[in-house]
Amino acid sequence: MKFNPLSNDHLKELESMVSPDRFSTGVSILDLHAKDQSAHSACRPEVVLWPETASEVAAILSYANRNRIPLTGWGSGSSLEGNPIPVCRGIVLDFSRMNRIRVIREEDFQADVQPGVIYQDLNEKLRHTGLFFPPDPGARATIGGMIANNASGTRTVLYGSTRDYVMRLVVALANGELLEMGTRASKSSSGYNLINLFVGSEGTLGIVVEATLRLAGFPAEYSAAVATFPSVQAAAQTVYDLKRSGLNPAALELLGPECIALMNQVDHLGLNVAPTLFIEFHGATTSQLSEVLDTARDICEARGCTDFRPGLGRAERDRIFKARHALGEMIQHNHPEHKILIMDVAVPITAYTELLAAMQAEVAPHGLIHYTLSHAGNGNVHLNIAGRRDDPSEWALVQAVSERLVMKAIALGGTATGEHGVGLGKRKYMPTQHGAALAWMKQVKTLFDPNGILNPGKIFPE
Ligand SMILES: Cc1cc2nc3c(=O)[nH]c(=O)nc-3n(C[C@H](O)[C@H](O)[C@H](O)COP(=O)(O)OP(=O)(O)OC[C@H]3O[C@@H](n4cnc5c(N)ncnc54)[C@H](O)[C@@H]3O)c2cc1C
Known part of the structure; x- marks a missing residue:
């Protein structure tokens, strides 16, 4: 694709579409939007804009499309595959000013949000309702970035990934059209599922400007357990056994001994340095969870588990999983x-x-x-x-x-x-993984973004 570098006229026009305080070509701002949390090289955009409304986003896309200017969405920049790095430069749209939770419909288990809402902030706001948004990538990610990457996390084994929680989307297309898709009904068999095309498309088909999210009921009780094993293989086989058991763990994380040693060093957890499973269960009562933990212990011990430490309650669960969530950063710092x-x-x-x-x-x-x-x-x-x-x-x-x-x-x-x-890092595997389906994906991309302005250089191999 051939793109146009931004001229002074382009920059003036773009500034007028937002306002001077929501427009920047300053080097430090460009640098902040040049790199995510991966090891991929940085690339500065030419301008960063902070839209506040869906119609502003649509107008900017329409202008970029007419002028063949690349455009990349930016949530928190916490990606790990170079997904938001603007490798063809152009415009970055930063969604931190579109961070309103528009409405929470408790009775329907739903919330309408703008793309810049941070998922932890949404869960904080939901705290008093007894509901929550389950996908938990750990970093302070935005809903827009999570939808774009189909993010998931430690609780996905029970609750599913972001895809399972998007009921309705409003997306700005490359031509400036605002397209609404999906429904607020909890099930539907009407037509093609366009939402599933946009979730995981990494901002290459359109830009999310609003989403209706499905919410889940907050579990009444928690339990957690730490089980250590003589080998990684024994721990891995136990994962299969626990899944087969029907106990439905809410998290089932395996950590190598080197991870445990680091967590002990940083967080003074005092855990055995060995291949380890962190296990979490959600339930209605502590007595029910107590029985679940007993069965989990039996399953672990049958595979040679050398130490099984059960804990009941939210505080115990939080202590263990806080360290787990911080592990990626601990490794970098170490x-x-x-x-x-x-x-x-x-x-x-x-x-x-x-x-x-x-x-x-x-x-x-x-x-x-x-x-x-x-x-x-x-x-x-x-x-x-x-x-x-x-x-x-x-x-x-x-x-x-x-x-x-x-x-x-x-x-x-x-x-x-x-x-x-x-992102950038997994493009070369796309032909092997998808075979002939990749050519159909390319046609879908061309249908929605014929000039290839949306997050160019991503998903498809060079
Ligand atoms: C310490 C750490 C731990 C992590 N753990 C996990 C984990 O357990 N599970 C997991 O899934 N991920 C994990 N991640 C990766 C990351 O948090 C997720 O990929 C997250 O979804 C990125 O969200 P973001 O808001 O930072 O988006 P960004 O990184 O800013 O952008 C992600 C993608 O979304 C696009 N985008 C942004 N906003 C929009 C929009 N409004 N419309 C369309 N496209 C848009 C961008 O162009 C880019 O392609 C982790 C990252 C870190 C740093």
Whole structure:
């Protein structure tokens, strides 16, 4: 695609579409919108705009489309695959000023929100209603960014991913049209599901300006358990057993011993340094959860679990999962001299043990620093591999190891990305994973965005 660089006339016109305080070409602002949280290289946009209304977004898109100017949406910039990096420069639309929760319909379990709402803020606002929005990527992500990446997290094993919570969307298309899709009914079998096209499309088909989200009832009681195992394989097999048991864990996370050692060091958790499962259950009463924990203990011990620490109550659950959510940042801080490649793949649960074994076999012989953390209940693994910043050959090795493991995950019937999206880093796997379906995806892209202005350089291989 050939794009036009922004001229002074373009900039003047764009400034007039918002207002001077919602327009910036300042270098520090451009730099703040040049890079996400991944190891991918930064690229400065030419201008950042902060729209406040859907009609402003639509007008800017229409102008960008007519003038062949690339445009990329920006939520919090917390992506891990380069998804919001404006690699073709142009305009970045920052949604931090479109952060209103328009209405909460408690009785219908729904909320209408603007795209810049941070999901933790929504849950804080919902606290008194007994409802919550379950997807929990951990970082302070926006609803727009979560919809674009189909984000998920520790509770996805029970509650599903962002896709399962989007009932209705209003999207600004590249031609400036505002398109509403979906319904407020809790089920529908009417027509094509366009919402599912937009969720996970990383801002390449249209820009989300409003969403109606499905909410879930807050669990009355919580329990959590930490179970340690003699090997990663034993822990992985237990994941399968727990899923088969019908106990319905609300979180089922597997952490390698190196993760536990780091969490102990930073958060003084005093956990055994061994392959570990963090398990969470939600229920109506503590007596019910107590029985669930007893059964979970039996299942873990049958696989050789060496220590099972059950805990009841919200505080115990929060203590354990707070450290889990902070783990990604702990790893970065612990290795300032290294770049961290965060590999995100998912496989069918029956292939999970084989994938973990392949990961150990790949990284161990090279002595690479690595951390295995996994939303195990979904067969979703993040292998974080460190490569020294001043050693290009080590970084090339890290990338080669990651590439072999992503191909292995696809060969096992899985996906190159379980939750972080394609962005820049996973584009090269699209032909292998999707085969002939990729050409149909390309046609869908062309239908919605014929000039290719929306987040160019993402999803499709170069
Ligand atoms: C410490 C840490 C832990 C994480 N853990 C998880 C995890 O457990 N699970 C998980 O899924 N992710 C995780 N992530 C990744 C990240 O938080 C998610 O991908 C999140 O959805 C990104 O949201 P954001 O608001 O930061 O969006 P951004 O990163 O700003 O943008 C994401 C994508 O959305 C597009 N976009 C933004 N706004 C809009 C809009 N209004 N309309 C259309 N497109 C738009 C952007 O162009 C980009 O393609 C983690 C990140 C960090 C830093």
